[in-house]
Structure formats: C-alpha cells, structure tokens
Amino acid sequence: MTEAEELRTQLLDYLEKQADKPLTVRELTDAFEIVGSDDFRAFVKLLAELESTGEVVRTRTDRYALPDKMNLVVGRLQMKARGYGFVLTDDGEADVYIPVGEMGGAMSGDKVMARIEGNGNLRGSPYASGQGAGASASAGKHREGKIIRVLERSANLLVGRFTRHHDYGFVTPADKRMVQDILVPSGHTADAHDGYVVVVEITSYPTGTRGPEGHIVEVLGHPDEPGIDILTVVRKYNLPEQFPDAVLHAAEQIPLDLTDDDLVGRRDLRGETIVTIDGEDAKDLDDAVHVKELANGHFELGVHIADVGHYVREGSVIDKEAYRRGTSVYLTDRVIPMLPQRLSNNICSLNPQVDRLTLSCIMEIDESGAVLSHEITPSVIRTTERMTYTHVRNILLDEDESVRERYAALVPDFQRMERVALILRDRRMRRGAVDFNFDEIKVNVDNIGRPTDITTRQRSIAERIIEEFMLVANETVAEHFYWLGAPFVYRVHEDPDMGKMLDLNLFLHNFGYALKGVGNKVHPRALQDVLNEIQGTREARMLSSLMLRSMRQARYSPDNLGHFGLAAEHYTHFTSPIRRYPDLMIHRIIRESLEGPLAGAREEQLRALVAAAALQSSERERVAQDAERECDQLKMVEYMQAHVGEEFDGLISGVTQFGLFIQLQNGVEGLIHVSYLTDDYYALNERQMALVGERTRRVFRLGDPVRVEVASANKETLTIDFQLVSHYREATFVGGRANGEIVYDEDLSRRDRARAETERAERAAAYEARGRERERAGFVGGTRGRQAGERREREGTAGGTRGRQVGERRERGDEEEGGSRYGGYAGPAWADASAPRGAGAGGRRRGKATGTRTKPSGGPAGGRSSAGGGGRKRRGAGGSKGAPRGPR
Incomplete structure (x- = not known):
C-alpha cells in the first residue's frame, strides 16, 4: 500500500470511528499532524478526490463528514418508465425511493448522492411492485429521498x-x-x-x-x-463488439505452437485419457476432465482448465480489455467474447489431439464424495476426444449402440464419470444445496437472425457430470486459498433476507407448503425440501421461480462470505478463464502462490486489484445478463408475431390486478389483460393469488391450465397479449389449494367472446363521443385522445372493468393521455408496467407499456440469474455451449 493509499484509509477510518461532528480542513490537518505545505496540498487534494467520488461530503460551511452520518447515501439510480426511481446502494440497506421531480438532473444508471427525507424509516412507495403473484408483505418498502448531486454519469x-x-x-x-x-x-x-x-x-x-x-x-x-x-x-448496453487494433495486434504476436520453454515446471499429463464435454457448437473449450479408479477403491478426478494467464499477462493491452469487458456475452445470434478469437478459439481452447497448457486440480475422492487430498498444479495435456453432451447422453442414458461402438474405448471412462458425479451430487444435496432444475429455453434463429423455433431441454447426466466436476473443483480451489490467506476473488451468495423468506413462506402456505426454520434462519435445505415436494406439480415452475427471486444475487467479493445456494463455506470461479475475468485473475494468483509466498508489497497490490476486479466483474456480469435476457425476449416476441391468431396451451404463471400472466409450454410468457375477461368483474384475491369473479365466482388461480390465442406481439414494448380460449378450472377450493374435478370451460369462453365483440362495439361508439366532447371542452390530448380511444377499441385493448374505468378517467382528464394500459401497477419483480414517459425537451410525452418477465436459469442455486460456476452458460452462435445456465 502506498503512502497516499494508507492516508486515504486512515482518513476514512477516522471520520467513521472518531469524528463526532463534521470537521474543517484545519481540524483534520491538526488531527493528522499535517505541517508542511506540500503535505497540506496533498491532503486537500485527497479530500477533493474523496468528495468527487462521494466517499465524503462537504457541508455548506466547508466541513467534511461521511455521507451516512449526514443522512446521505451514495448509489446507482435505477429509474422506472413512470418517472420515479430507486437509488441502489452497496451497503445492504434498503433502496431509496426517489419520487418524480426529485431527480436533480440525474439519469438512470448515474452514480448519485441522495438525501434521506423524514426519519429514514421504511415506507411503501406509491409505485411499489409486488402487488401480484408472489407479492410480499414487505414489498415496496423503501426509504424515501431526493437526489442532491450527480457523482458520475453512466454513459453519454x-x-x-x-x-x-x-x-x-x-x-x-x-x-x-x-x-x-x-x-x-x-x-x-x-x-x-x-x-x-x-x-x-x-x-x-x-x-x-x-x-x-x-x-x-x-x-x-x-x-x-x-x-x-x-x-x-x-x-x-454499450457492449464492445470490436476489439481495439492494439489488442488484435498483441494477440497476433502470440505463437500458436508450444515450445520446450512453455513446458518447464509443468506436470506432463499427456498420457492420461482426458476429454472435453461441451455443446455441439462450442468453440472455446476451456475445461477438460479425467476420472480413474485408484488401487484403494477411491477415485482420482482431474479438472484441467486452460492456462489463459500464461498468454494474457497482467497489465497488458489484452488484459486491460478483458478487465473492461469482464465477461463474454452470449446473445441469441452472436457471441461478444472477452478475449480475441485467436486466444479463445485457438491456442487457449483445449482442442483434441493437440498439446495445451492448463492449470489442473487433481483430487482424490472417496465413496462418500469427500475430497481427501488434492493437488493444484500447472500442467500440459492432450485431450483424447472432443465429446458433446448429446453423445455422452447417447452412451449413458440411451445406450445407443452406434455411438457406444464409435467411442468404445471411452465408454468405461464415462461410466466412471457418471458414478463419481452422482456420488458428488448426493453429498452436495445431503449437506443442503439448492438445485433449481429448470429446463433450458433456447430460441433458434436462421442466418439473418429470424427466429425459427423455441425449444426446451432438460439437463441430462451428461451436463450433470461436468456441472458436478466443476463445482467440486471450484470449492477445492477456494478452500485451499482461503486457508493460505492469499488475496482472492470468491464467488459469494449471502443468506437471504429474512423478511423475504417470511413473505415467501406465507405465499407457499397458500399452496399447502411450508419452509422450515423461518423463525430465525433459513437453511438452504429447507428450500430444497420444498422443491422436492412440488416436483411434478403444475405449480412447480412458478413456485421455483418465486423461490429463486426471493434469494439474493450471487456476486464476486474479495471476502469469503460463503455460498448459501450451494451450502458451501468456500466457493470461487476457477473453471472458465476464457470467458470470465475473475477466473483469469485467480489463475494468476495461483501461479504466483505456487512459486512461493507473496511479498508484502505485492500482496497489498493484489488485494487492491482483487477488490476492484470483484466489483467490476459483478457489474459487467449484470449488464451481460440483462442484454442476454432482452435479446431472448426480443426473439420470443418476434417468433410469436408469426403466430398471432393461433392457439397454445399454457399455465397461469402470475396473477395481478390487471390480468393473468400465462406461460406457454415453449417457455414464452404473455398477458391476458383483465379487459379480455368480459363475463364478469374480476378482483384480486391476494391470499389465494387468484382473480375471482364478483358475480360468477369464477376463479383463475396460479398454476391453472389454460388454452389461449395469441392476440398481439409487440417488439418495441416486449409484450405478448393473449385472449382466453378455454380454462381448466378446479371446482372447489380447500385452504387455498385446489381440490376437485377439472371442468373444461370451452362453451363459457365461446359465449364470452361473442359478448365481448358486442360490448367492444358499444364502447367504441361511447369512446368516440367522449373524445369529441373532450375536444370541444379543450382537454389536453383532444383529437389524439379520441383517436387513441378508437384505436384501443379496434384492437380490443380497452374493455372490461379496469380498462373501461381507466379509459373514462383519461377522457375526463383525471389521468394523463398515453398511460399504461396495465393501470397504475408497476408489476411484480419480473414485470415492469410502464406509464407515461417523462416530459422531454419540447414538452413531448410518450405512453409506453411493458410487461415482460425474465426467464429463470437452471442449475444449482446460488443467486438470481448469475452464470453457474460449474454448470456452464448456454452459448450462442459461433461459440455456444449446450449446458444450461446455472444460477451460481
């Protein structure tokens, strides 16, 4: 640590622990015994830097203090389409709700400083989400404040x-x-x-x-x-498609053939039977495995990872670009890699029958799955075969004779791998790990990016073999370096918020399930017990998704905080240095540590680098996930545009006051707006998570099977609208859980449709008349408001109780034109219903509505929507791996 860095740390510590009031520059310089003019200027410069980053705040009387002691918070502003927003902090405290008009010139994504209004107690925001399926009692509870300063713009x-x-x-x-x-x-x-x-x-x-x-x-x-x-x-999302010329030039200088010097100090494993197992279209093969039985009856498991750090040196132009990118991004029709292809698809890829440099974690595993001993060593390997998940599944599960004959020499190896993987998984599940076994949903596109099909795929034993091997290697490496005390990047997943767990338990109770141990602390085993209990039920996917969203998001950290979802005390990401920067940094630390103890100055330097890389990589991971989800949703909507008017089977996956979210069998989700339910007035029963007809007592409940017709699909708003064709409903309810004979409501739905057409025609005439009255009265919107009303009636998007009431309020002028057709509800955690866009320059307003839901990822749990450390990410064209996304 340099002298300046040490002073910075001491100053912040002093303001935190010893200063009992805001202090002047003179009081601070006296406290730190700053006497010389040069030292004084350096100290004042440090104060200015800390002020610019928001780490300290300067009052109007030129006194300095920490923001939290002045009722201020620093964080990133996340705005919503209705004009309000939240400041997301990194201190684990509740987000700060910022009302419309209190943005202080900030834009979404900016780093800001906000003042907490009132006493700082939690309160419900008027636009709080969580009113629908899975709503929690504490949902929408936030501190409220106003932005007083923009510290850093997110993008220009x-x-x-x-x-x-x-x-x-x-x-x-x-x-x-x-x-x-x-x-x-x-x-x-x-x-x-x-x-x-x-x-x-x-x-x-x-x-x-x-x-x-x-x-x-x-x-x-x-x-x-x-x-x-x-x-x-x-x-x-400001994703860097092209590499800078300097990076490409540096990559071209890296030789594609190994020399004798490259092999010095490496364990030679070229005689072992080592294979890669990946998706059919994968090109960046960064891990390989071998298993053999030892004389004592135990197993030797070798996990061999491409030694990217040998080629990408710390501080090089390639390293700086990889740090900036943080991760490879796998979009629906393309891959934006972290490293140039000369590295990712060539010299670093563990292609068959060629010598490659690796870092190996070789473990002795007993019959209970315990790792008895291990060795982490630089190595050189030559993979025997490039296997695919399909072929391994054909060998082990399907017992396909043609495939088994083709790989006859390797069949015993795969059988041993299956045995070891099942032993490891059994041990992991016994200690309480959570495994969200979601199907992988993939949108297939043609050569110009048009969606051709949407497929779902379950994880097979082939994917599970690699998943379990990567998990145990990551845990072993993390534990090794934890006890070594070296600077390190851990993959952490903190315990869930108990408030959310209590809310989740209340919701599960409506379906007859319960979390054990919620009163004090939830063990991950309690979540897995519920997952086991709901397996095979129609509400399984919906409840699994809700459980996943109730947990914290996994992230990178220089501190070992454990991994809740995996029930692991130590965990890291070691296995994918081609596509994740933390893995690359860990490889460097491993190599340096193997050469001897780190010098004091180098250790401090690494600790600073590790802290910065953990934060940067976590942020880049979230950006990549958001971009990947949006691309998938875009292509799903585009796919459904070609199927407007067609009918599909699905399940009710969400219930809100404005309608029903429906998930089709292909994973696509859309909305039956309440305006399409024209046979009755429907109200939300939050306890049963159902829409209940006031007159007919007809019930639409989470998990109910339905048949729907695609009414519309809009790529701009990322929304898909359905009309109800038929509803399989339960005849009776007992304790919030369905019990009774299934009735097919086809005839009732047909009558509803005929009645709806008549009602829409009548309302169209009424809307037109009210629009003309509004024009004559001089209401804002005038002709455009009337035309919008007519258009809504033609499209069938206004009607039913709520749609009619919202339309009437707008015509009376009670509500602004262009508001959300989903009403004033902001949507559940996975849906963002948008109301009017804020007034831009020139006073223009736009009305947009979105109601999308992100699809969850499969694999062992570890925090929402984060790429698995063992289960590797699904890859797109040009480098895609077939393994499912594991939320680790």
Missing part, C-alpha cells in the same frame, strides 16, 4: 428511435428507464430518416427546467431490417 451514448420535426428531432431511448427524450437540434441529425434507430451522444444533461440534448453519431437503420433489433441491444 444512448440508442433509440429518431422522430424528425423539420430540421430537428427527438430520440426516444430504447431503454425505457430513460424517461426523457433527447432533443437533437438542427444540424446534428446526421440526415437520419424519421423512425430510424440511431445512437445519440448527449451533449447537455437534463436540469430542472430543460431536458437533455445531443447529436446523432451513428444511424443503425430501420427497426424492421434484419439484425437491427439485436444491434440495438448491443448499443443500448
């Missing part, structure tokens, strides 16, 4: 749709959290056509009186052109 480039007005225009951001349109003045439109997708650079950020301004730097094209949709996502 935004992608969106350009609307031209003569020689100027506006860009409506594709990111619905960016609630203000960007004014593009005359001379800065780059001759973009009206309606085209563009990239705009912000030149003036919003203030209290005016919106943001910018100039167009790239015209992507018409939104309906092939590939523009995914390219829009790439630009929206």
Whole structure:
C-alpha cells in the first residue's frame, strides 16, 4: 500500500470511528499532524478526490463528514418508465425511493448522492411492485429521498428511435428507464430518416427546467431490417463488439505452437485419457476432465482448465480489455467474447489431439464424495476426444449402440464419470444445496437472425457430470486459498433476507407448503425440501421461480462470505478463464502462490486489484445478463408475431390486478389483460393469488391450465397479449389449494367472446363521443385522445372493468393521455408496467407499456440469474455451449 493509499484509509477510518461532528480542513490537518505545505496540498487534494467520488461530503460551511452520518447515501439510480426511481446502494440497506421531480438532473444508471427525507424509516412507495403473484408483505418498502448531486454519469451514448420535426428531432431511448427524450437540434441529425434507430451522444444533461440534448453519431437503420433489433441491444448496453487494433495486434504476436520453454515446471499429463464435454457448437473449450479408479477403491478426478494467464499477462493491452469487458456475452445470434478469437478459439481452447497448457486440480475422492487430498498444479495435456453432451447422453442414458461402438474405448471412462458425479451430487444435496432444475429455453434463429423455433431441454447426466466436476473443483480451489490467506476473488451468495423468506413462506402456505426454520434462519435445505415436494406439480415452475427471486444475487467479493445456494463455506470461479475475468485473475494468483509466498508489497497490490476486479466483474456480469435476457425476449416476441391468431396451451404463471400472466409450454410468457375477461368483474384475491369473479365466482388461480390465442406481439414494448380460449378450472377450493374435478370451460369462453365483440362495439361508439366532447371542452390530448380511444377499441385493448374505468378517467382528464394500459401497477419483480414517459425537451410525452418477465436459469442455486460456476452458460452462435445456465 502506498503512502497516499494508507492516508486515504486512515482518513476514512477516522471520520467513521472518531469524528463526532463534521470537521474543517484545519481540524483534520491538526488531527493528522499535517505541517508542511506540500503535505497540506496533498491532503486537500485527497479530500477533493474523496468528495468527487462521494466517499465524503462537504457541508455548506466547508466541513467534511461521511455521507451516512449526514443522512446521505451514495448509489446507482435505477429509474422506472413512470418517472420515479430507486437509488441502489452497496451497503445492504434498503433502496431509496426517489419520487418524480426529485431527480436533480440525474439519469438512470448515474452514480448519485441522495438525501434521506423524514426519519429514514421504511415506507411503501406509491409505485411499489409486488402487488401480484408472489407479492410480499414487505414489498415496496423503501426509504424515501431526493437526489442532491450527480457523482458520475453512466454513459453519454444512448440508442433509440429518431422522430424528425423539420430540421430537428427527438430520440426516444430504447431503454425505457430513460424517461426523457433527447432533443437533437438542427444540424446534428446526421440526415437520419424519421423512425430510424440511431445512437445519440448527449451533449447537455437534463436540469430542472430543460431536458437533455445531443447529436446523432451513428444511424443503425430501420427497426424492421434484419439484425437491427439485436444491434440495438448491443448499443443500448454499450457492449464492445470490436476489439481495439492494439489488442488484435498483441494477440497476433502470440505463437500458436508450444515450445520446450512453455513446458518447464509443468506436470506432463499427456498420457492420461482426458476429454472435453461441451455443446455441439462450442468453440472455446476451456475445461477438460479425467476420472480413474485408484488401487484403494477411491477415485482420482482431474479438472484441467486452460492456462489463459500464461498468454494474457497482467497489465497488458489484452488484459486491460478483458478487465473492461469482464465477461463474454452470449446473445441469441452472436457471441461478444472477452478475449480475441485467436486466444479463445485457438491456442487457449483445449482442442483434441493437440498439446495445451492448463492449470489442473487433481483430487482424490472417496465413496462418500469427500475430497481427501488434492493437488493444484500447472500442467500440459492432450485431450483424447472432443465429446458433446448429446453423445455422452447417447452412451449413458440411451445406450445407443452406434455411438457406444464409435467411442468404445471411452465408454468405461464415462461410466466412471457418471458414478463419481452422482456420488458428488448426493453429498452436495445431503449437506443442503439448492438445485433449481429448470429446463433450458433456447430460441433458434436462421442466418439473418429470424427466429425459427423455441425449444426446451432438460439437463441430462451428461451436463450433470461436468456441472458436478466443476463445482467440486471450484470449492477445492477456494478452500485451499482461503486457508493460505492469499488475496482472492470468491464467488459469494449471502443468506437471504429474512423478511423475504417470511413473505415467501406465507405465499407457499397458500399452496399447502411450508419452509422450515423461518423463525430465525433459513437453511438452504429447507428450500430444497420444498422443491422436492412440488416436483411434478403444475405449480412447480412458478413456485421455483418465486423461490429463486426471493434469494439474493450471487456476486464476486474479495471476502469469503460463503455460498448459501450451494451450502458451501468456500466457493470461487476457477473453471472458465476464457470467458470470465475473475477466473483469469485467480489463475494468476495461483501461479504466483505456487512459486512461493507473496511479498508484502505485492500482496497489498493484489488485494487492491482483487477488490476492484470483484466489483467490476459483478457489474459487467449484470449488464451481460440483462442484454442476454432482452435479446431472448426480443426473439420470443418476434417468433410469436408469426403466430398471432393461433392457439397454445399454457399455465397461469402470475396473477395481478390487471390480468393473468400465462406461460406457454415453449417457455414464452404473455398477458391476458383483465379487459379480455368480459363475463364478469374480476378482483384480486391476494391470499389465494387468484382473480375471482364478483358475480360468477369464477376463479383463475396460479398454476391453472389454460388454452389461449395469441392476440398481439409487440417488439418495441416486449409484450405478448393473449385472449382466453378455454380454462381448466378446479371446482372447489380447500385452504387455498385446489381440490376437485377439472371442468373444461370451452362453451363459457365461446359465449364470452361473442359478448365481448358486442360490448367492444358499444364502447367504441361511447369512446368516440367522449373524445369529441373532450375536444370541444379543450382537454389536453383532444383529437389524439379520441383517436387513441378508437384505436384501443379496434384492437380490443380497452374493455372490461379496469380498462373501461381507466379509459373514462383519461377522457375526463383525471389521468394523463398515453398511460399504461396495465393501470397504475408497476408489476411484480419480473414485470415492469410502464406509464407515461417523462416530459422531454419540447414538452413531448410518450405512453409506453411493458410487461415482460425474465426467464429463470437452471442449475444449482446460488443467486438470481448469475452464470453457474460449474454448470456452464448456454452459448450462442459461433461459440455456444449446450449446458444450461446455472444460477451460481
């Protein structure tokens, strides 16, 4: 640690533990005995740096203190399409709700400082989510505040749709959290056509009186052109498609053949029978395995990982670019790799029958699955065969004779691998690990990116073999370096919030299930017990998804905080250095530690690097996950556009006051808006998580099978709308759980449809009349409001109790035009219903509505939506692995 870094740490510690009031510069310099002019200037400079990053705050009387002692918080602003937002902090405290009008010129994603209003107690925000399926008693409880300062802008480039007005225009951001349109003045439109997708650079950020301004730097094209949709996502999340020339040049200098010098100090394992097992289209093969039986009856398991650190040196241009990217990103039709292909698909890829440098973790495992001893060593291997999950499944599960004959020499190896994997899994499950066994959902696309099919796939023994081997290697490496006391990057998954667990238990009780031990602390085994109990039931996927969302998100940390989902005391990511930066950093630490104890200065340097890399990699992982989900959702919506008017079977996966979320058998989810349920007025029964008809007492309950017709699919809002065709309902309810004979409601639904057509025609005439009255009365919206009402009636999106009431309020002027057709509900954790976009420059308003739900990932648990350390991520074209996403 340098002298300046030490002073920084001491100053923050002093303000935290010893300062009982905000202090002046003189009081601080006296406390630290700063006397010389040079030291004084350095101290004042340090204070200024800490102030700029938000680590300290300077009062109006030029006194310094820590933000939390001044009722201030620092975090990232996450805005919602309705104009409000939340400051997300890293201190584990509740998020801070920021009302509309209190943004202080901040935009979504900015690092901000906010002042807590009132006494800082939790309160429910008026736009709190969680009112629908899986709503919790504590959902929507936040501290409330106002933003007083923007510390760091998240980005100066935004992608969106350009609307031209003569020689100027506006860009409506594709990111619905960016609630203000960007004014593009005359001379800065780059001759973009009206309606085209563009990239705009912000030149003036919003203030209290005016919106943001910018100039167009790239015209992507018409939104309906092939590939523009995914390219829009790439630009929206600022994903680096191309490598800088300097990085490509450095990669070209790396030789593709090994020399004798490369093999010095490595264990030669080229004589072992070692294989890779990946998806059919995988190109970056970064792990290989071998298993053999020892004389004492135990097993030797070898996990061999590409030694990327041998080629990517710390501080090199390739290393800096890999750090910036943090992870490879697997979009529906392309891969954005962390490393140049010369490395990822060539010299670092463990291709068959060629010598490759690796780091190996070789373990002795007994019949109970315990790791009795291990060795972590640099090595050189030559893989015997490049296997696929399909072929291994054919050998072990299907007993396909043609495949078994082709790989006859390896069949005994795969049988041993199966045996060891099952032993390891049994041990892991006995200690209480949670395993969310979700199917993998994959959108298949053609060569121009058009979706051709949506397939679901279950994990087989082939995927589980690799999953279990990677898990045990990650745990073994993490425990080794924990006891060594070296700086390290751990993969941590903290215990869930007890409030959320209590809410989850209450919700599960409605279905007749219960979490054990909720009163004090939940053990992961309690969650797995429920997963075992619901297996095979129709509510299994819905409840599993809710349980996953109730846990914290796994992240990287320099501190070993354990892994709740895996029930592991020590865990890391060691097995994928080609596509994850933390793994690459860990490999460097391993190599240095094997050479001898770290020197004091180097150890401190590594601790600083590890802390920064953990934070950066966690952030980049979340960006990658968001981009991957959005691309999948885009292609699902596009796929369903070709099936409008067709009927599908599905289950009710969410119940809200504005309608029913339906999940089809192919994994696609959409909404039956309450306006389509025209046979009755429906109210939400939160206890039973059901919509109940006031007159007919007809019940729509979570998990109910239904048949729906695709009414519409909108790529801009990422929404799919269904109409009910038929409903398999339960005749009676007992204790909130269904019990009775299933009745097929086909005839009732047909009558509903005929009645709906008559009601819509009547309402269309009423809307038109009210629109004209509104025009004559001079209400805002005028003609456009009437036309919107007519259009809604034609499309069938206004009707039913709630739709009619919302429409009437808008016509009376009680509500702004363009609001969400999902009403005032912000949606559950996986749905974001958007109301009017905020007023942009020029006073324009847009109404957008979204209601998407992210699909969960499969594999052993470890925190929501985070790539598995053992179960490897599903890969896209050009480098995709077939293994499911494991939320670890």
